[in-house]
Amino acid sequence: MLRLVTTSLCLYCQRAHATPLLLTRPRSVIVQEENPLAINALYDLSVDISKVRKPRGWVLRQSPVYVSETAALLRDMxxxxxxxxxxxxxxxxxxxxxxDQIEAQKKLWMSVCTSQKDLVGIIEKFPASFFTSSSDHDNQKANIAYFQMLHLNKRIISKLMASASQSFRRPIEQNEQMIQTLQKTYLDLGGKEDNMKIWLQKLLTQNPYVLLKLPDTLHDNVVFLRNAGFTGDELLRLFSKLKGFVTELNPESMRLTLSYSRETLGCTETELRQIVLQCPALLYYSVPILADRFKGLLTAGVSMEQIMETPTVLELTTQIVQYRIQKLRSFGYDVCSGSLEVLNGTKKDFEMSYVKLRFRQERPLFNPVATLRTKE
Incomplete structure (x- = not known):
């Protein structure tokens, strides 16, 4: 059977056409009809059915559904x-x-949320994290208890549950293994026991998905960077700047990138390590991306010495760098003869620097011997 669905700007007309008109089609193809109870209940809540039908139309063909019950629970919160x-x-x-499943989830989440208002905010942004299968409930409960045992505050735990819900749905043993690896790595690099909780909280906040990575990945990356000459203290600083994304790297890609960067910059291994500490992006950008960015800067007249002094400029795409250089040159400021620091930062940071520089370049000089104009 084939459904013919028509739409209208009028809500009443949409409701009238909610029950599909069926046309004859070969019996070998069977299309289940939409559930009119679900359609009508969603219309009553002003839900745009087209936004549901296109990506997840199968939901509208299910029975039973709990539209009003779900809406009532959210409204009560x-x-x-x-x-x-x-x-x-x-x-x-x-x-x-x-x-009853939603009520159980609400009770579970309220154990880590400071208020129902906060929980509603999470549900609005991460509904898939809240509305999960009942089979995940035991794992979620066990993982919450584990992270509370680590003395992580509620805000951190609720953020982890919202943005990396998969880590709370899996067996607790897998999270324990990764957390223990992170703690051991921190202490092995010279970190202080008293500061470990703060370090761990910051790492998990910056990259919640670190829990889903394999502990061996972290170990291999640490070993590689150690062999590359980084000290424990430098690695702790580097991990802080990488914002938890150290688990996204791998030794082979880092080896290629560091080798290319050293050859291109013409620097020593010691100088390269200091450059990486300033610009950790050198570890995770591929060689083709770096080659394009070096080429863009050199083509614009920037020297290699300037890049070494301000390596963070390599974090910007070639298009952004060219645009910013051109905009600065429009009022006579040439970055090629000064620091590249003015190019760095977000769009807002650059606009503020641009305004300050332009004002400094264009403001009239004060003449102390000029006659002051006064009202007569």
Whole structure:
């Protein structure tokens, strides 16, 4: 059977066409009809059905559904009508969760959320993290207890659950193994026991997905960087600047990138390590990307010495660098004869620097012997 679905700007017309018109089609192809109860209940909540039908139309063909029950629970927690509609549009699978299952999730999440308002904010951004299978509940509960045992505060735990929910759905042993590896690495590099909790919290906040990586990956990367000459203290600083993304690297790609960077910059291994500490991006950018960025800077007239003094400029794409250099040159400022620091930072940072430089370049000089104009 084949469904013919028509749409209209009028909500009443949309409801009228919610029950599909069926046309004859070969019996070998069977298309299940949409559940009219689900459609009508979603319309009552001002949900845009087209946003549900296109990516996850299968949800609308399920039965039973719990649209009103899900909406009521969210409303009781303080969610507004528009918020409820957005949640159901973003993750329509919510309507398949049984009320008792949602209540159990609410109780679990409130053990790490400071208020129902905070939980509603999480659900609005990460509905898939809240509306999970009942089979995940035991693992979630065990992992919450484990992270509380580590004395991580509620805000950190709730953020981990929201942004990296997979790590809370898997067996606790896997998270324990990664956390223990991180702790051992920190202490082996010379970190202080008293500061370990703060270091761990910062690392997990910066990159929650670090929990999903293999402990061997972290070990291999540390060994490589140690062999490259970095001291324990330097590695702790480097990990801090990498913001937890050290597990995204691998020895072979780092070897190629460091070799290319040293050859291109014409520096010693000691100088290269200091450059990497200033610009950790050198570790994870591929050789083709770095080659393009070096070429762009050199073509613009920037010297290799300037790049070595301000290596963080390599974190910017060639297009951004060219645009910023051109904009600075438009009022007569030539970065090639000064520091590249003015090019760095976010778009907002650059705009502020640009305004300050332009004002400094264009403001009139004060003449102390000129006659002052006064009102007569």
């Amino acid at each position: 303080g969610a507004s009508g528009p918020v409820i509609a957005r949640v159901l549009e973003l993750h329509p699978e919510d309507i398949l969760c049984k009320p």
